[in-house]
Amino acid sequence: xxxxxxxxxxxxxxxxxxxxxxxxxxxxxxxxxxxxxxxxxxxxxxxxxxxxxxxxxxxxxxxxxxxxxxxxxxxxxxxxxxxxxxxxxxxxxxxxxxxxxxxxxxxxxxxxxxxxxxxxxxxxxxxxxxxxxxxxxxxxxxxxxxxxxxxxxxxxxxxxxxxxxxxxxxxxxxxxxxxxxxxxxxxxxxxxxxxxxxxxxxxxxxxxxxxxxxxxxxxxxxxxxxxxxxxxxxxxxxxxxxxxxxxxxxxxxxxxxxxxxxxxxxxxxxxxxxxxxxxxxxxxxxxxxxxxxxxxxxxxxxxxxxxxxxxxxxxxxxxxxxxxxxxxxxxxxxxxxxxxxxxxxxxxxxxxxxxxxxxxxxxxxxxxxxxxxxxxxxxxxxxxxxxxxxxxxxxxxxxxxxxxxxxxxxxxxxxxxxxxxxxxxxxxxxxxxxxxxxxxxxxxxxxxxxxxxxxxxxxxxxxxxxxxxxxxxxxxxxxxxxxxxxxxxxxxxxxxxxxxxxxxxxxxxxxxxxxxxxxxxxxxxxxxxxxxxxxxxxxxxxxxxxxxxxxxxxxxxxxxxxxxxxx
Numbered sequence: 001x002x003x004x005x006x007x008x009x010x011x012x013x014x015x016x017x018x019x020x021x022x023x024x025x026x027x028x029x030x031x032x033x034x035x036x037x038x039x040x041x042x043x044x045x046x047x048x049x050x051x052x053x054x055x056x057x058x059x060x061x062x063x064x065x066x067x068x069x070x071x072x073x074x075x076x077x078x079x080x081x082x083x084x085x086x087x088x089x090x091x092x093x094x095x096x097x098x099x100x101x102x103x104x105x106x107x108x109x110x111x112x113x114x115x116x117x118x119x120x121x122x123x124x125x126x127x128x129x130x131x132x133x134x135x136x137x138x139x140x141x142x143x144x145x146x147x148x149x150x151x152x153x154x155x156x157x158x159x160x161x162x163x164x165x166x167x168x169x170x171x172x173x174x175x176x177x178x179x180x181x182x183x184x185x186x187x188x189x190x191x192x193x194x195x196x197x198x199x200x201x202x203x204x205x206x207x208x209x210x211x212x213x214x215x216x217x218x219x220x221x222x223x224x225x226x227x228x229x230x231x232x233x234x235x236x237x238x239x240x241x242x243x244x245x246x247x248x249x250x251x252x253x254x255x256x257x258x259x260x261x262x263x264x265x266x267x268x269x270x271x272x273x274x275x276x277x278x279x280x281x282x283x284x285x286x287x288x289x290x291x292x293x294x295x296x297x298x299x300x301x302x303x304x305x306x307x308x309x310x311x312x313x314x315x316x317x318x319x320x321x322x323x324x325x326x327x328x329x330x331x332x333x334x335x336x337x338x339x340x341x342x343x344x345x346x347x348x349x350x351x352x353x354x355x356x357x358x359x360x361x362x363x364x365x366x367x368x369x370x371x372x373x374x375x376x377x378x379x380x381x382x383x384x385x386x387x388x389x390x391x392x393x394x395x396x397x398x399x400x401x402x403x404x405x406x407x408x409x410x411x412x413x414x415x416x417x418x419x420x421x422x423x424x425x426x427x428x429x430x431x432x433x434x435x436x437x438x439x440x441x442x443x444x445x446x447x448x449x450x451x452x453x454x455x456x457x458x459x460x461x462x463x464x465x466x467x468x469x470x471x472x473x474x475x476x477x478x479x480x481x482x483x484x485x486x487x488x489x490x491x492x493x494x495x496x497x498x499x500x501x502x503x504x505x506x507x508x509x510x511x512x513x514x515x516x517x518x519x520x521x522x523x524x525x526x527x528x529x530x531x532x533x534x535x536x537x538x539x540x541x542x543x544x545x546x547x548x549x550x551x552x553x554x555x556x557x558x559x560x561x562x563x564x565x566x567x
Contacts, residue, residue, distance in 0.1 A: 006305045007359035009129035013442045014138035016145040022152070026111055028425070029156050029456040032463035033166030034100045038509065040167065040474040041559060042501030043341070046071075047168040049504025051082030051099050062264060066500055067507070067514045074266045075170035075210030078103075082168055096508070100168055106176035107165050110348060111152060113179025117321075118151030118352040119144045120186040126309060127318035129359060143444075150358045150445035154298065155351035157451035160291030162459045164344050170210045171341035177205035178218070178325070179348040185222040185321050186352075188246055189229075196249035203257035212261035214332055214345065219254035221324040226250060229315045284339065291343050294369070294451050298354035299326070305360040318356060325349035358444045366447040374433060377454025381426060381461055388465040403469065409554050410472045418464040425464075429457045473555040476505035483551045484510050486563045487525050494521065497529035497537055502561065521545070526564040536562065543567070 017025075039045040049066045053059035064071050064079045071079070081102035089098035121127060122144035131137050138146075155161065165172055184198035199222065206215035227247055261267050288296070302319075309316040310323075329346040336342040390399035391412035403410065432453045436446065462470065472478060483506070484490050490510070494517040495503050506527065507514045515523060521544055528537050534550045536542060545564040553559035 005126070005128075005130050005309070007127070007129040007356075009138040009143060009359045009444060010132075010136055010442070011138050011142065013359075013444050014142035014146045015443045016142070017149045017445065022149065025453075025456065026108070026152075026156075028460055030104065030107055030111070032460045033163070034104050035097065036463075036467055037471045038475040038477050039096055039501075039505065040471075041476055041505075041556075042499055043169045043171075044167040044501075045476060045504045045508075046500030047078065047082065047170070047504075048096055048099055048508060049500060050079045051086060051168070052095070052504070052508055054079055054083035055086035066503055067495065067516050069500075069516060072500065073170050073210045075173075075208070076264060076266070077205060077208035078168070078170045078173040081106075081173075103166075103168050103172050106172050109176040110165070110172075110179040111155065113176070113183040114155045114348040114351055115148045115152045117179065117183040117186040117348070118355050119148035120183070120190055121318035121321060121352060122147035122355075123190060124317045126314075126316040127356065146444045147355050147358070150448055151352045151355035153445055153448035153452035154295050154354040155347055157448060157455045158291070158295050158347050158351065159293050159455065160340065160344060161347055162455065164341055169341065171344055173209040174206060174211045174214070175344050175348065177202045177209060177211075178214070178329070178345045180205065181215075181218050181222065182321065182325055182349050182352070185218075185225065186317070188226055189317070192246045196246055196253070199250060200253035200256065203253050204260060207257040207261040207266060208264070210266060211332075211345075212257065212266050214328065215257045215261075216254065217328045218325065219250065219257065221328065222321075223247065223250045223254070225315060225317065225320050225324065229317055229320075284334065287339060287343065291340065292346065292350055294373075294448075295347065295350045295354040298357040299350050301357040301360070302353050306356065319353075322349040322353040326353060355445075358447060361447060369447050370436065370450055373450040373454050377429075377450070377458055380454075380458045381429065384458065384461040384465055385422075385426075391469065407469060407473055407555050409478065410469060412468060415464075415468075418467065422461050422464045425457055425460045429453060476502060476553070476559070477509055479551055479553045479559065479561065480505055480510040483527060483561060483563055484512075486548050486551070487565075490525070492523035492525065494518075494523045494526040495528075496526060496540060498527065498561065499529070502527075502529075502559070521566050524566050526566070528562045528564065530560055530562045534560070534562065536564075540564070 039048045046066070050059070050064045050071055053066060054061060054064055059065045061080065061083075062076070064076065082099040085098045085101050086095055089095070089101070123140060127147075128140055129137050129143060165175065180198050181202035184195045184202055187198070188195035199219075203215040203219050206212065206218070303310065303323075306316070306319055310319055326346055326349050329342070329349070332345065333339050333342040386396065387399045387403065390396050391403055392414060394400045432449065436449055487493070490512055492513045492515065493506065494515050495506075496517040498506075503514055506512050513523075517526060517528075519541075526540075526545055528540060530550060531537055536545075536547060544567055546567055548563045548565055551561050551563055
């Protein structure tokens, strides 16, 4: 007979990571990617464009726009935060970095929400490990802290989190507020006031970030879980009166979030039913597998090992809360046209769900995870170093030739700062591997140390050694510079068919006065999206415009433009 509670954890295994080490580890993952780069294509650049127009007063705060065109995403708060940062930042801070500062805070909020949400879920009685006959089982608080460390490590280890979480897009804000609501629902039995406050702020933030439907579903699910959890689960955490008052607070928070979305006309989430084709579902499955790795196999193991509690009549908060959040976000991903960014909302609750697999893993499975992670991330780190050496020295010749072919025109330069940071991170990785195999083998979170450390290492190496190359390939700056060279003197430019990211890059980095193209030309220059084989757009009146040159992006032909001069 399979026991209802599969967690068997001794006190020695309920060790927590040293707080200083955990904080430094989070900073090493958090800051790289926000520092030392331009806005990347295309959502990152478009977000910067909307923020800049709000900060300059050329767009309305309740209706963000870019050269008069409204945003594709019905979002307000992320653009407000970036615009306020641009207005308040001192002159010595680069404007594009200043716009990212609020998103550094949002990513930190996502990490904190995941840690505290996992902590309070692990505090629930049904999540506690089995009591030993002669004592020695993990104490509730120590166990919860160790599990929270595991949940945070699982979040950082997710491969899909790295790039998208370091952009200035509404998806980052939505993920942060999802983590806040997740924390609030998890903490309500123990911190009713803080839980209600976090719930209200999280739902309001989701609505203002362009996800009112997600806020409504999170709120309704949280209300049901909060109301129907068993009395034995909550009797030591709050009185029945507190439970009723908190329920009213949840209802009020849902009402406020829905009203905000209605008054600000944010109920415009585009729902697209998935195509009933094998190619579509295969692509979604592949995205799901790599984006949420390694959290998803651990989450499935949690569902299997704790299935007795899932199927019981009484709600187990540590399973019901993350399962509801994961289910809602997966539904949003399937019905969204931006599946990768929508899938990012899944990561905080999925990481918490994955953490509850840790007390049930067998030693052989944990060893398999360690060896696979060690080989995978060590190989990735070596590859980054080899390509970086090839970029600078030309040897080995094959990686150098690949870089020259994929990024023509790129010139590598040596940076002592980047080299020092990358070398330090590599040495820490070596020490972490030695530490993992030599000490603290009994810690619950031991199986996620190498996955999280390897993900952080590779991300940091890419954001230091490869940053000039990635910035050259991922930004529009090289294309903008080539376009400006064709316009003498540059100034007023009309845009025809360009994406939001291109318009924002031309306006922000090119210092061009961009305008939406109308039937009657108003500017001496026009930049248009090319058609097939770099043909002029059909809507263009060739009697009024002369094609000067097609401007190709150095690494992506799909991001090219056509430059025209008025006759």
